[in-house]
Amino acid sequence: MNTSPTERAQAALWNGRAGRAWVDGQAMLDRMFRPFESMLADAAAARPAQAVLDVGCGTGATTHAIARRLGPPAHCVGVDISAPMIAAARLRAGQGERTDFLCGDAQTQAFAPGRFDLLVSRFGVMFFDDPVAAFANLRRAARPGAELRLIAWRSADQNLS
Numbered sequence: 001m002n003t004s005p006t007e008r009a010q011a012a013l014w015n016g017r018a019g020r021a022w023v024d025g026q027a028m029l030d031r032m033f034r035p036f037e038s039m040l041a042d043a044a045a046a047r048p049a050q051a052v053l054d055v056g057c058g059t060g061a062t063t064h065a066i067a068r069r070l071g072p073p074a075h076c077v078g079v080d081i082s083a084p085m086i087a088a089a090r091l092r093a094g095q096g097e098r099t100d101f102l103c104g105d106a107q108t109q110a111f112a113p114g115r116f117d118l119l120v121s122r123f124g125v126m127f128f129d130d131p132v133a134a135f136a137n138l139r140r141a142a143r144p145g146a147e148l149r150l151i152a153w154r155s156a157d158q159n160l161s
Ligand SMILES: C[S@@+](CC[C@H](N)C(=O)[O-])C[C@H]1O[C@@H](n2cnc3c(N)ncnc32)[C@H](O)[C@@H]1O
Pocket: 010, 014, 029, 033, 055, 056, 057, 058, 059, 060, 061, 062, 079, 080, 081, 082, 085, 104, 105, 106, 107, 121, 122, 123, 124, 125, 127, 128
């Protein structure tokens, strides 16, 4: 498949230095971002969701938190472009938890059409080279009536108040 220079740079970054830094800092980052994880787990429980996709799941804290909160038979899938982060996410699976982790680009990953009733992301959707293509791909993976719950940084001036 043809990929753009930006896509290749993002893949290299998250499979290299940035991916290693997130795996090394996993415990600290998870503590820091736990309030955001809770917001997404609350949203999943409120539906309640049965099939959840966590976009740019990283080392999987949010995916696992939602799977624990919903319990079986709910199924949570994390997708991330970073092989080391997906490997770390797989190692954290709890007993009886229904999670799967895919190493792939959310912009192009061939999800089963209409598979998910909730799509979430904790800081994983700001890196797309082609956001329109990415969200069109995620839309295909969503069931009719599915929800999209995203937490994303904005520009530095909009994040400071
Ligand atoms: C800021 S980190 C957040 C990770 C995780 N959601 C968390 O909260 O710990 C951004 C994540 O997005 C992933 N990512 C970047 N571009 C991606 C893409 N096109 N498809 C899937 N994942 C991507 C990175 O590999 C990284 O794990």
